[in-house]
Amino acid sequence: MANESQKVHIAILGGGVASAFVAEDMVKKYGRENSRLIFIDTFIGSVDNPTYYANHQFVKDVAKYIGLTLIEIKNEEKKNDFYGSLSYSEEFNTKLSASVQxxxxxxxxxxxxxxxxxxxxxxxxxxxxxxKMYSNKTICLESVEKDLGSVSDLRSFFESAPxxxxxxxxxxxxxxxxELDIKSLIQDNWGxxxxxxxxxxxxxxxxxGGAGSAYVAYYMVQAFGKENCKLFFTNTLWEDEDNLRFMDEISEYIGLEITEILDGRTPEEVFYDNKFLGNSRLAKCSEELKVRQTLIYLEELRDNEKLEPVLYFGIAPHEKHRRDDSHVRRKSNLVQEDSQDANIRKAAGIRSFYEHFPIEPIESRFPLIETLRDDLDAKGIIQYEWGIKLPRMYTAAVQKAEDENDPLAKKLVERGINGFSHANCGGRCVRGGFQxxxxxxxxxxxxxxEQEEMEERFNKYFQKNVSILKKNGTSYTLKQFREDMEREGVEKYLFTSDDTIPCVCSFS
Structure with missing residues (x-):
């Protein structure tokens, strides 16, 4: 057995904080003259993966801080007698991935x-x-190095070296x-x-303020702990007052305060500032009041608090696809742009947006599509298990049928339409269609x-003829639509689903 003077200590850097800490600790114990650093990248696609560049620079910074030259193991197959003699099936009894091997x-x-x-x-x-270190909610350690392999597999590999x-x-x-917060140590102490x-x-x-996002918030907090989570709300100032009541009760139930961000303008003011009336094809209100404010907030988290945001959305598959077994099997129910489900396509669009528009990509997750069971009834759980009354926008038809004995409201309830499909902007969402x-x-x-009058004010102010809705490819104002409903009967439009994809406000 070799004595200490015959040994050379080598830290295997995987691109993450854990191996960086171990490397620095090793050099302290054995000295630079007896230590070396090897970088083995753990990234799928290696240097073609954008993440590789950032982590590669991190490893270089660590090597400079420690004061050692970085030895890089390139992803190249070296052909010689020794390498050729190494065979996974014959020489190694390990579960390590082929790329790691x-x-x-x-x-x-x-x-x-x-x-x-x-x-x-x-x-x-x-x-x-x-x-236990990965699951520690205070440290919240996650790392690319988890992909390298388990201790037992790594040890077995090197014990069986030919x-x-x-x-x-x-x-x-x-x-x-x-007692060990590696990330804070490297970031704050090492600089x-x-x-x-x-x-x-x-x-x-x-x-x-919707049921889906409320349940996903609860799920997220249970998984990661309140200290690592935030409830994020971008207020458009058009929200129904009962939404705010619901959100406060959800916040109290989960035990997490709401982080509320305001642009300060209403959707109508955004339309005036942009000289463009939001409609079912393009909604600048959502872009300005929701998306832009969200991006600003997320970048501030990165810059000021040195945190990496992971976004959770409450989008669920459309109900008809939940009932259709060909679309709800979990293996087929991933977020994909070519999904037959409009909600899933919307989720794919949101994921793509947050991968490309922030300064660095931001991860987005959709548990109601990709993780949780298919038959989960978020509204039922919130209402009957948590004891929290749903926002009145979800039950407005039921309330009107019961309180006013309204015949139209009764017909809606009979057809399974208890209220609005989502609880945003007090029903005045410009992405809404005829139904x-x-x-x-x-x-x-x-x-x-109110929405009809807003449309008329906008047209009068800018001397335009534009509208939220379109019919036969031309402008079709809410006044015209109301007059048609009064003449033809509103029932004609109540029970035909809109083809429009829900506004991003429904999920953010």
């Missing part, structure tokens, strides 16, 4: 060179951490995770900027009148 075999080549040319015995130090067993060490397995994949996560429920505005006229005629 290729890189570890390249490390073996380097280690054999150390033995043969320098007469030193390598000792490898890995940044693997116990599972030439000679190589010693492996896993220092973090012995640390008390409650090294963490790459996106290594920053401390903050989980943000995009809280719209939406027929429902608004039938249930809340005063709000319909």
């Amino acid at each position: 290729v890189k570890l075999k390249q490390i073996l080549l380097y280690l054999e060179g150390i033995r043969e040319n320098e007469g030193l015995e390598p000792v490898l130090h890995f940044g693997s951490v116990p599972d 030439a000679k067993t190589i010693e492996t060490r896993f220092p973090l397995m012995e640390y008390d995770s409650k 090294i900027t963490l790459p996106r994949s290594e920053r401390k996560r903050v989980y943000i429920a995009m809280f719209s 939406h505005y027929a429902t608004l006229y039938a249930i809340w005629p005063n709000q319909y009148k």
Whole structure:
């Protein structure tokens, strides 16, 4: 067995904070003259992956801080007798992925060179951490290095090396995770900027006041703890007052305060500022009051608090696709742009947006589509298990049928339409189509009148002839639509679903 003077200690950097900490700790114990750093990237697609560049720079910064030259193991297959003798099926009994094995075999080549040319015995130090460290809600450690492999598999690989067993060490397995916040140490004490994949996560429920986003917020908090989560609400100033009551009760039930962001303008003021009336095809109000304010807030989290946001949305598959078994099987129910479900396509669009428009991509998650069970009834759980009354926009038809014995409201309820499809902007959503505005006229005629008058004010002010709705490719004002409903009967429009995709406000 080699004595200490015959050993060279090598930290295997995987691009994350755990191995960086282990490397610095190793150098402290054994000195720079007895230490080396190897970078083995853990990224799918390697250098073609944008994440690689940020983490690669991070590893370079760590090496500079420690004061050692960085040895990089490139993703290249070296052909020689030693490499060719290494066979996964014959030589290694491990569950490590094929891509990781290729890189570890390249490390073996380097280690054999150390033995043969320098007469030193390598000792490898890995940044693997116990599972409890990943689940610690205070530290909230997540890392690209989780993809490298388990301790047992890594140890088995190097113990079965063809030439000679190589010693492996896993220092973090012995640390008390409650006392160790690696990310803060590297960021605050070392002064090294963490790459996106290594920053401390903050989980943000995009809280719209709807049942879906409320349940997803609860789910998120249970998974990550209140200290790592935020309820995020962008107020358009058109919200129904009962939405605010509902949101306050959800906030109290979950135990998490609402982070409310205001642009300060109403949707109508946005239309005037942009000289463009929002409609079912394009809604500048959502872009300005919701999306823009969200992006500003998220970048401030990164810049000022050094946190990496992960967004949670309450989008669920459309009800008809929930009932259609061909569309709700979990393996087919992922967020995809070519989905037959309009809501899932919308989720794919949101994911694409947050991957491309922020300064750095922001991860978005859709548990009601990709994670939770298909038959989950968020409205029922909130109303009957949590004891929280749903926003009146969801039950407006029921209330009108019961309180006023209104015949139209009764017909809506008979057809399973208890209220509005989403609870945003007090029913005045400009992305709504014919059914939406027929429902608004039938249930809340005063709000319909407000929207009709807004449209008329806009046209008069800008001397235009534009409208929220279109018919036969031309302008079709809410006044014209109301007159047609009064002449032909509102029932004609109540029970034909709109083809429009819901506004992003429905989910943010």
